[in-house]
Amino acid sequence: MTTRTLEDYEDRAGAVIGSHQTASSRRRILIAGTIGTAIEWYDFFIYGLIAPLVFDQLFFPKFDQLAATIAVFATFAVGFLARPLGGIVFGHFGDRLGRKSVLLCTLLMMGLATMSIGLLPTYGSAGAIATIALVALRFIQGFALGGESTAAILMAVETSPGHRRGFSAAVIQAAGPVGVVLASFAALTISRLPEADLLSRGWRVPFLVSAVLVALGVYMRLRIEESTTFREAPEAAAVPAIEALKSHWRSIIIVLFAEMAQTSYFYLTAIFTISFATRQLGVQKDVITQAVLLANLVGLVAMPLIGAWSDRIGRKRIFLAGVVLAAVSMFAFYNAIATRDPLLVTAAVVLAAGVIHPLMFSTEGSYFPELFPTRIRFTGVSIGKQFGTVLGGGIAPLVATSLFAQTGTAYAITGYYVVLALAAVIALGFARETGKSRLAS
Numbered sequence: 001m002t003t004r005t006l007e008d009y010e011d012r013a014g015a016v017i018g019s020h021q022t023a024s025s026r027r028r029i030l031i032a033g034t035i036g037t038a039i040e041w042y043d044f045f046i047y048g049l050i051a052p053l054v055f056d057q058l059f060f061p062k063f064d065q066l067a068a069t070i071a072v073f074a075t076f077a078v079g080f081l082a083r084p085l086g087g088i089v090f091g092h093f094g095d096r097l098g099r100k101s102v103l104l105c106t107l108l109m110m111g112l113a114t115m116s117i118g119l120l121p122t123y124g125s126a127g128a129i130a131t132i133a134l135v136a137l138r139f140i141q142g143f144a145l146g147g148e149s150t151a152a153i154l155m156a157v158e159t160s161p162g163h164r165r166g167f168s169a170a171v172i173q174a175a176g177p178v179g180v181v182l183a184s185f186a187a188l189t190i191s192r193l194p195e196a197d198l199l200s201r202g203w204r205v206p207f208l209v210s211a212v213l214v215a216l217g218v219y220m221r222l223r224i225e226e227s228t229t230f231r232e233a234p235e236a237a238a239v240p241a242i243e244a245l246k247s248h249w250r251s252i253i254i255v256l257f258a259e260m261a262q263t264s265y266f267y268l269t270a271i272f273t274i275s276f277a278t279r280q281l282g283v284q285k286d287v288i289t290q291a292v293l294l295a296n297l298v299g300l301v302a303m304p305l306i307g308a309w310s311d312r313i314g315r316k317r318i319f320l321a322g323v324v325l326a327a328v329s330m331f332a333f334y335n336a337i338a339t340r341d342p343l344l345v346t347a348a349v350v351l352a353a354g355v356i357h358p359l360m361f362s363t364e365g366s367y368f369p370e371l372f373p374t375r376i377r378f379t380g381v382s383i384g385k386q387f388g389t390v391l392g393g394g395i396a397p398l399v400a401t402s403l404f405a406q407t408g409t410a411y412a413i414t415g416y417y418v419v420l421a422l423a424a425v426i427a428l429g430f431a432r433e434t435g436k437s438r439l440a441s
Helices: 002-058 063-097 099-118 128-158 162-191 196-199 202-206 210-222 228-232 239-249 249-280 284-315 314-336 342-370 375-395 395-407 410-430
Strands: none
Touching: 002 063, 002 162, 002 196, 002 202, 002 210, 002 249, 063 099, 063 128, 063 210, 063 239, 063 249, 063 375, 063 395, 099 128, 099 202, 128 228, 128 284, 128 342, 128 375, 162 202, 162 284, 196 202, 202 239, 202 395, 210 342, 210 410, 228 239, 228 249, 239 249, 249 284, 249 314, 249 342, 249 375, 249 395, 249 410, 284 314, 284 342, 314 342, 314 410, 342 375, 375 395, 395 410
């Protein structure tokens, strides 16, 4: 009797210790994923925020202003064109070998590319070689982000209790705005430099700062464990992409169109707006960069709350609400920007990028992975998400600039987004709700 009681006590104690270790591991994974993702997005977005301010003069000086702006956004789009390739490559190894190794590789690759941009000679000193090198490094950034943007989310989703997957994934998603906030602070700081200082050395500093951030991220990620869900899942197929496309093509299409609507809305109301507002409408640089900064501060607070909300009422209805509100808001967004009134400009950007966009962005972190089984989850999410990003946000600034150049009105840009939103609504109509379901193996 006494022996059995003692054994029972020891078993219970072991269970508590194991549970504590598991909870501790989950916290480390969430913290490491959040920090690393913030660094990756800082690296990726610092280009998008600084390039419209100075790269037209530094790397495309022989073009007229509008053509140079198009060239800058074309280079910006190269990073997105690389993301599907990165998603497929890293998805393959993530499903075959594990998530942790991908997280380390992508962070190092992104950091090195970002630092190298900060060390590039300009067109004035190296000619076309400088422009080619910029494009190549932008491609590497996109390739790395193609793996990072899925791996960190999967680690959070696969290690969280079922009733907190939405919240955990949204915390990782909120790291995106953290990275944009850091990048916005950097862009805001250098935008206030005298023009000569900005064009000579000032623009390089935010890229070189990445070295310190990447070292921190690598240290954090070396200390995490592999996803238990991944370790216990059936072995992936020799080529996960083939199985994903063959057996789960419907989910891939749903993710594709949903991602197109989500990413294009953010890049039209944030990244494209920086150039459009300053170059075409005469809005002061610091007004629009401050607006983007404030929007991301609002967004990073809103996202975990929306993620927790999705754990209660489901993912699909929140995402759909975000798409519909985004389409409706576009009819007034550019009119507000055109007023040049700092208060209206700030309000428009904050409402769009800080409130409406998080309804989609925070929810997709848990929604997309839940549509796929573990053995091909990385690959399935990556294919739909990365191609959707290219066809949405990746080309949105370029398309918007071209539409405005041809029509001279922002209403063409609004129509462009409404078409993307309509496609997303139709695709999501065929999607199932996943908030209360278990992860398939």
